[in-house]
Amino acid sequence: MEQEYYVCTGCALLCDDIEIEVADGKISRVNNACLKGVARLKECEKPAECRVDGNNVSMDEAIKEAAGILKNADNPLIFGMGNSTSGAQKKAIGIAKKLNAYIDDTSSFCQGPVIEAILGNRIKTCTLEEVKDYGDVTVYWGADPSNSHPRHLSKYTYFPRGKERQRGWEEDRTAICIDVRKSDTAIICADKFYQIPPQADEELIDALIAALSGKVPKVSFGMGPKKILELANLLKKAKFGTICVGLGLIYSLPDVEPLVRLMEKLNEVSNFHLIPMVGQFNMRGFDHNLHEETGYINRAKFGENGVEHGPQCSVVELLRTKSVDAALVIGSDPMSSLPGSIAKELSGIPVITIDPCVTMTSAKAKVSIASATTGSDSGGTAIRMDGVEVDIKPMINTNNLSDEEILSRIMEAL
Amino acid sequence: MTNALEIYQLLPKTNCKECGKASCMAFAAALLSREVTVDDCPPLKEDKFKENYEKLSGMIKPAGEASESGMIVHEDKCIGCGNCVVACPVNVAEDPHGAGSGKAPTSENVILRVEDGVVRLSNVNQCRRFGKNKIMCNGCIVTCPTKAIEFV
Ligand code: SF4
Ligand code: SF4
Ligand code: SF4
Ligand code: SF4
Numbered sequence: 063m064e065q066e067y068y069v070c071t072g073c074a075l076l077c078d079d080i081e082i083e084v085a086d087g088k089i090s091r092v093n094n095a096c097l098k099g100v101a102r103l104k105e106c107e108k109p110a111e112c113r114v115d116g117n118n119v120s121m122d123e124a125i126k127e128a129a130g131i132l133k134n135a136d137n138p139l140i141f142g143m144g145n146s147t148s149g150a151q152k153k154a155i156g157i158a159k160k161l162n163a164y165i166d167d168t169s170s171f172c173q174g175p176v177i178e179a180i181l182g183n184r185i186k187t188c189t190l191e192e193v194k195d196y197g198d199v200t201v202y203w204g205a206d207p208s209n210s211h212p213r214h215l216s217k218y219t220y221f222p223r224g225k226e227r228q229r230g231w232e233e234d235r236t237a238i239c240i241d242v243r244k245s246d247t248a249i250i251c252a253d254k255f256y257q258i259p260p261q262a263d264e265e266l267i268d269a270l271i272a273a274l275s276g277k278v279p280k281v282s283f284g285m286g287p288k289k290i291l292e293l294a295n296l297l298k299k300a301k302f303g304t305i306c307v308g309l310g311l312i313y314s315l316p317d318v319e320p321l322v323r324l325m326e327k328l329n330e331v332s333n334f335h336l337i338p339m340v341g342q343f344n345m346r347g348f349d350h351n352l353h354e355e356t357g358y359i360n361r362a363k364f365g366e367n368g369v370e371h372g373p374q375c376s377v378v379e380l381l382r383t384k385s386v387d388a389a390l391v392i393g394s395d396p397m398s399s400l401p402g403s404i405a406k407e408l409s410g411i412p413v414i415t416i417d418p419c420v421t422m423t424s425a426k427a428k429v430s431i432a433s434a435t436t437g438s439d440s441g442g443t444a445i446r447m448d449g450v451e452v453d454i455k456p457m458i459n460t461n462n463l464s465d466e467e468i469l470s471r472i473m474e475a476l
Numbered sequence: 477m478t479n480a481l482e483i484y485q486l487l488p489k490t491n492c493k494e495c496g497k498a499s500c501m502a503f504a505a506a507l508l509s510r511e512v513t514v515d516d517c518p519p520l521k522e523d524k525f526k527e528n529y530e531k532l533s534g535m536i537k538p539a540g541e542a543s544e545s546g547m548i549v550h551e552d553k554c555i556g557c558g559n560c561v562v563a564c565p566v567n568v569a570e571d572p573h574g575a576g577s578g579k580a581p582t583s584e585n586v587i588l589r590v591e592d593g594v595v596r597l598s599n600v601n602q603c604r605r606f607g608k609n610k611i612m613c614n615g616c617i618v619t620c621p622t623k624a625i626e627f628v
Contacts, residue, residue, distance in 0.1 A: 091591070092593070093580070093591050094581075094590055095593060096555055097593035100593035194577070208621040208622075209555075212555050212558075213557055213558050216558035216578055220559075221578060221619065222576070230565075246621035250621055
């Protein structure tokens with residue numbers, strides 16, 4: 063029998079070669095996925111239940127209550143959706159439009175600027191399949207995929223044999239790591255690990271640009287010109303280079319401009335692409351979908367006179383300035399991912415969550431709605447970290463509604 | 477991977493020779509190569525070394541769990557990244573378009589594969605470290621980010 067493969071929704075690498083075994087209607091074994099993926103695809107430790115004010119209710123009641131809260135709110139916020147299919151994201155955008163609501167996602171405080179620059183053609187990118195077939199130099203900058211995307215190196219960038227990379231990782235490929243600490247990924251990169259102090263990324267970028275322009279590079283921290291020139295030479299000699307950008311880099315830059323500068327210089331002297339190390343499996347999809355609808359990737363508010371956009375519409379600002387009076391949180395856990403002082407503002411307003419598992423946010427929410435886990439219980443499409451659309455088919459049948467179905471029902475009830 | 481010095485730090489460091497070795501350092505080296513077991517150091521079983529005894533027992537898997545090629549997989553450390561699966565030259569030769577290209581193995585002949593998020597061994601007699609013609613391959617060791625693979 064031909065082996066059937068499924069997609070893992072454990073992270074935005076969306077590995078598409080997952081084998082499963084099913085017993086008694088449950089997933090009993092998941093092969094080829096990393097431990098992180100297995101944890102996502104097997105049942106959650108604490109599956110969510112539909113609750114209102116802490117009491118168990120039926121799905122219908124939970125949806126009715128959720129719609130009531132959203133209808134009564136003057137300035138509702140819709141947030142999350144990185145763990146939702148594109149279909150569900152489009153439904154959420156539809157609800158935001160109908161309610162004149164704010165809508166934002168985690169890209170607002172992580173990979174957003176990079177994805178915006180890619181969508182605006184300011185940064186050259188490529189697919190992971192191209193990296194596998196042609197990539198000879200891969201730089202992990204402020205990223206530790208061994209922990210965040212465990213199969214990144216084995217499936218695409220460093221270890222696999224590809225069309226023009228048949229001689230193996232020892233001969234054919236170079237993996238470089240630039241980070242503030244010796245991460246698990248840095249250990250694999252061995253002597254190609256370049257340690258820098260926190261917040262020194264922009265300085266190193268400018269030193270690299272100098273080196274690539276034939277000038278003597280200088281930085282204020284303990285990295286001599288020789289070491290920087292050696293790194294610049296590795297980059298210059300690349301036939302097909304890729305920089306995989308992690309949050310460590312994004313958080314240390316004031317904006318995306320230094321990266322744009324570096325990519326421009328690299329493409330004068332070499333051939334470089336950039337791939338954002340997106341975390342949640344379809345965060346990039348949300349940015350694409352909202353962009354299609356509004357021209358913006360996040361931080362938007364629908365209104366009578368069109369779409370407002372700007373930092374004032376970001377989830378952090380909205381909560382900080384107490385500008386929203388209800389929140390619909392979909393497949394996300396802002397209580398644990400936002401800074402404490404901001405997250406606590408969520409306790410002051412009615413919150414509705416849609417999630418397959420109990421999270422810190424759903425435990426405190428006024429209304430929590432239990433959904434199917436995309437990937438194991440329900441399917442759809444998602445956009446991988448490199449912009450490639452991936453079809454997800456469900457692994458098992460459950461009675462749980464997908465978040466797309468739940469959002470459709472909320473829309474009907476509005 | 478654990479080294480002799482790390483082991484030594486957890487021993488009583490009294491060089492009492494009760495284990496039959498000349499020093500605690502010699503015992504540490506013997507423990508690393510599984511020539512002796514943690515239990516062969518009597519003082520270590522005293523109450524005051526309880527914590528170290530437990531740490532060492534966790535660190536040193538008994539040689540009985542090693543495969544015929546001497547490989548020991550610390551399953552509690554493995555994250556299922558598959559680096560070793562894709563890097564192993566035998567896997568590449570046996571399954572160039574599956575395991576060797578980063579995808580799910582498509583051949584039964586591979587040595588390493590990931591099941592339920594943890595690496596599993598099969599066909600260990602194919603490992604380059606196996607038997608009398610063995611060569612010192614270390615593909616799976618150097619590519620493991622968590623040091624989950626060890627040879628004794
Ligand atoms: S790397 Fe990501 S997508 Fe791939 S198996 Fe692991 S969690 Fe799933
Ligand atoms: S018995 Fe223990 S304490 Fe004594 S020499 Fe051997 S290892 Fe050291
Ligand atoms: S030692 Fe070499 S041949 Fe044996 S399992 Fe490891 S990588 Fe494969
Ligand atoms: S490289 Fe290490 S962590 Fe990764 S699958 Fe192999 S043993 Fe496990």
